[in-house]
Amino acid sequence: MKFGPMKAHRRARLLQILFLLVLAGLATTFLLQALNSNINLFYSPVQVTSGEVPLGQRIRVGGMVEAGSIIRASDSLKVGFNVTDLAGSTFEVNYTGILPDLFREGQGVVATGEFTRDGLFEAEEILAKHDEKYMPPEVAMALEAGDSASSALP
């Protein structure tokens, strides 16, 4: 193999490749940034009560709507309810707006929003389901997490 000054067309090719690599790198950086600033972590009621959740950060929570816990304001669309894993961990959710049709006591719910203080979740969005037989995987997981946490207790 002979090493010498690069031929012009090879240098052009090399520049092209470098340019493409830089472009691809920039695109990937931008993509990951967009991705990381827009993911919402999911927390189960056990994680909420054990204080694992960050305050003031956009997250998702889920569990079952506790029976008899729904309270409505009389002059606005404000509504409050408790979310539970049916195994002892419960927290409050506040929401202003129209609840989805399948929202009901004793049904699974997934909410997006943030904790403004310990144990109070301000929801921006309550997730609806097309199909009431369908349990969101997150909620199923949250219930399981609650079960194993409570069975670990004496």
Next chain:
Amino acid sequence: MIVELGHFCLVIACVLAGLQMVLPSVGLFRGNLLLINTGRSLASGVFLFTVLSFCALTYAFLTNDFSVAYVARNSNTLLPWQYQFSAVWGAHEGSFLLWTLVMSTWTLLVANFSKPLSDEFRARVLIVMAGLSVGFYLFLLLTSNPFERTLPFYPSEGADLNPLLQDFGLIVHPPLLYMGYVGLAVPFAFAIASLWSNQLDVSWARWSRPWTNAAWAFLTLGITLGSWWAYYELGWGGWWFWDAVENASFMPWLIATALIHSLAATEKRGVFKSWTVLLAVFGFSFSLLGAFLVRSGILTSVHAFAVDAERGQAILWFITIVIGGSLTLYSLRAWNLKSVVGFDKSGRENFILANNLLLTISAAVILVGTLYPLAYEALNDGAKISVGPPYFNAVFVPLMLPLLVLMAFSQRSQWAATDLRVLVYGQGRLLAGSTVLGVGVALLLGALDLWICGIATLAFWLTLNLGMELRRRVKGRQAPWRRLLKQPLAVWSMVIGHFGIAVVALGIVSAVMMSEETDLRMAPGDTATVGDLEVKFLGTEAVQGPNYLSDQGRLEVYRAGQLLAVLQPEKRRYLASQSIMTEADILVRFAGDIYVALGEPLSEGAWAVRIHIKPLVRLIWIGGVLIGLSGFLSLLDRRYRVRSVLREKKISERQGSETAYV
């Protein structure tokens, strides 16, 4: 009895599809023309038995045969007959039966409308399609049999079809969408057949173009209809949610859009050959991925069918085999695929290259966002996340803007060399004109917003360029108007399709930027002001439907004291399932839809009421329909049909009479 026959027909269809795969393969191996041609007649057999099977399930629905588990889960004696009919594809098992029916329809069409193909090549295409069909039938029979009985203790009444699906949209949306999804199997089969036979000239591109256009047109209409359905039926007033399942239909659309463009370049100029083959493979792979995402329930989605890990796994295996097999074949043969012609400066090829890059990258970033929750869960010990719409907007919009600019700029480009000066000529004036129009539209909408001005300007610029292209085609000729009507349909298809994009872009930007949305508590007699409208809530009254009870609200809409309309949104309780459904009422106006939906009843006769005003939102679906129609229009172009006739003539008479047409 009929149900068992239906099941039996499905088994026969599966066996016939297996024969359709094996017999012609043996024929190819032995050089036996008789065996090679069995694929065509077997296609009719497979189709016939799938239709019979589908009819049997339909019969079970129409006769309320609740001993069939699938019918019992998804129907009810009170269900109106048209919904009993569409309930056939209302859930997983039946919708997959529809999927196989669509697959056998495409196979039948390819078998009978592929005159220009040689017997051998057609056999290979049909073998690939039959192989896919066998996979589908086995999946249906082994994991999701719609004919399963619940004997001897069957319910006397069915559980009812999900109320959201009791709607005209569901009757039409899945068949259209599946025609698109499954239709992408045709270019896939053509690509595989050409790799397999080492027949890597440009003819496969020419032959698969009409099929790809047709599948793409169906997919476009299916997605458009789905978006419209979500808008009026879900009661949230949204038309696109970046939901995993929406993405699952949008990714194959993006790839198929890239494919129809690169197929054109491959056919006309012999460029992008290997890339086009890859796109054909990926288009169909994305269809399968969509089926996997919807039917495995691994992602939280508003559309998800009930979770079933076994089905998900089966589809995942199928995808692995299809993608793995085709990519292996590709890597073995692709070195043959050298483009004959180089690139010419500023020819149309360059723009198609840019189009393909932008479209595939956008499909890729949507794929990343859609699958990221799964990857995150696997890497972080089961931690669940979701990727919100802001991600998709942040990555998708910056990719679409240059696409729109290039689309407008490139309309007048020609194959091979185009003088850049010809392209640039007059663009300044067009751009100035469209800026005036764009700002005008923004002023009409009542907001001098940068996004609206910008997108509207781009939309008009694209439209004006399309107009200029039409003008160029008839310029200097006698009777230009008649000449315009005589343009080939392919030209009209191109113009209408791209015009549809301009229409959609304008609709999206005005619906996103100009919507007024209010959710509020209204007691009877209350009046709310939204935009320049006043909405008065008169209260609700009980109404009874065929299979539901409903609270029907009455809202009067006034503009400047003038009564525009009385809207009657409903809150329905379906009797069988006791599920609650929101039925929005929409006043359609050019200036913007007035969208009213009832939330839930509050104390003292008051209701939560949702009032939206969405200017120009209709343009999104009108544009989508235009785009879809353009795909069908291209099929009617004489050149597609004439070419095959000509070939036959050439072969039989050994003399060309092309001059009459070309």
